[in-house]
Amino acid sequence: MTTPQEENALLPATRRALLHRIAVAQAEGRAPSLTAAVVRGGETVWTGARTSVDGHAPDSGVQYRIGSITKTFTAVLVMRLRDEGRLSLEDPLEKHLPGTSAGEATIAQLLAHTAGLAAESPGPWWERTPGTLRPALADVLGEDPLLHPGGRRFHYSNPGYTLLGALVEELRQEPWERVLRREVLEPLGLHRTGPDPVAPHAGGWAVHPWADVMLPEPVEDLGRMAAAGQLWSTTADLARFAVFLTRGDDRVLSADSVAEMRTPAAPPEPGDLAAGAGYGLGMQVQHWGGRRLVGHSGSLPGYLANLSIAVEDDVAAVVLANCTSGVSVSTVGADLVGIVAEAEPRIPEPWRPLPEADPAVLALTGPWYWGTSAFVLRMTAEGGVSVDPMGAPGRRSRFRAVGDGVWAGLEGYYAGETLRAVRGPDGTVTHLDLGSFVFTRTPYDPAAPVPGGVDEGGWRGLAQDA
The missing domain is CATH 3.40.710.10 (DD-peptidase/beta-lactamase superfamily)
Incomplete structure (x- = not known):
């Protein structure tokens, strides 16, 4: 060493x-x-x-x-x-x-x-x-x-x-x-x-x-x-x-x-x-x-x-x-x-696991969708999270924890904006609200309060187009 x-x-x-x-x-x-x-x-x-x-x-x-x-x-x-x-x-x-x-x-x-x-x-x-x-x-x-x-x-x-x-x-x-x-x-x-x-x-x-x-x-x-x-x-x-x-x-x-x-x-x-x-x-x-x-x-x-x-x-x-x-x-x-x-490029710090993980935050990690754009939420140190686009250009930011299920943006377009995990009557997370933008677990999830609503006919192919 x-x-x-x-x-x-x-x-x-x-x-x-x-x-x-x-x-x-x-x-x-x-x-x-x-x-x-x-x-x-x-x-x-x-x-x-x-x-x-x-x-x-x-x-x-x-x-x-x-x-x-x-x-x-x-x-x-x-x-x-x-x-x-x-x-x-x-x-x-x-x-x-x-x-x-x-x-x-x-x-x-x-x-x-x-x-x-x-x-x-x-x-x-x-x-x-x-x-x-x-x-x-x-x-x-x-x-x-x-x-x-x-x-x-x-x-x-x-x-x-x-x-x-x-x-x-x-x-x-x-x-x-x-x-x-x-x-x-x-x-x-x-x-x-x-x-x-x-x-x-x-x-x-x-x-x-x-x-x-x-x-x-x-x-x-x-x-x-x-x-x-x-x-x-x-x-x-x-x-x-x-x-x-x-x-x-x-x-x-x-x-x-x-x-x-x-x-x-x-x-x-x-x-x-x-x-x-x-x-x-x-x-x-x-x-x-x-x-x-x-x-x-x-x-x-x-x-x-x-x-x-x-x-x-x-x-x-x-x-x-x-x-x-x-x-x-x-x-x-x-x-x-x-x-x-x-x-002599900078030698990165060695990867180390987080000292602890909040199960509620861990449950939020993974893919989320803003409309049809895919993003991934990851845990960071001290209860923070990051939101990054998957496979395409898009807005990214890190967030610091400011409360239970609430984070504040640290950079870029979302600097100072609030990310919130919104829960339904049964206590489960229905969606993420990021400065009024709704992020759902599937694209345009009909179970989430997507602004403008989701067509009842759901996703369809060209042959079904009326």
């Missing part, structure tokens, strides 16, 4: 393929340095780096600026407030943070970039100028921050996450960075992540587009914009963060809440289809090589960062570089995930 560590260990050929991929990225992208990590099965299984920081190859503890990956950390803080009952995602911002020019935007819209806010703050390029130029939210938003009707389209907005950072500060009555450290960084052990660089850290560089020379980029404190892009981190810390975004951690957010963050809440703009499949609540959602990836990318002058997670494969990748442009870190991150997932 192999141990989890042995199952997670990568084969030499896979490790070489990973090294080759980052070596090509660093050389072709002309990055002063590039470092990466791969996570599988909840632990870091590979790290690699090319060229040097302070005279040696950067290890997994060297800090880089991570730009908009900061937004995912801010979203976690907002979701914590939601889970505590301090706010609803459907609340308008004005309810908790009055006096802004974007008060009608809901918190969910701000998280998903559908509030209609401008992409950038007015005034000088905020990423290369001091935050002291924007001391107040009014300076970040400008006089007319709304470009589109709220809730109608995805439009990425840095000022939107500035508002969410201010919301956290208003409800916690503490600075954003202090709340982040206490509620997320310390519980998850992200000791090398924070708003300011702590040595060793990589300097940020602009590489000339037509010559192999470099120019140092300024490093600015973003001030009020911090919640949108201030953080510094390492491959080691972001690898731990990837595990959290995959599995949850009850000290910070439950598995259900991080799954909600990963669920698309907004489609991409038509011109951005190559960039992904949408945006969740603080997380980008992409389809790459037939694989669904979640996470976030980030950039600030002098730095590029990417965190890509394939939840179904239980593989994640972190890529950090200290250049303004040149390396497509999102492509590299997706490729690192793909190399591992394809060369």
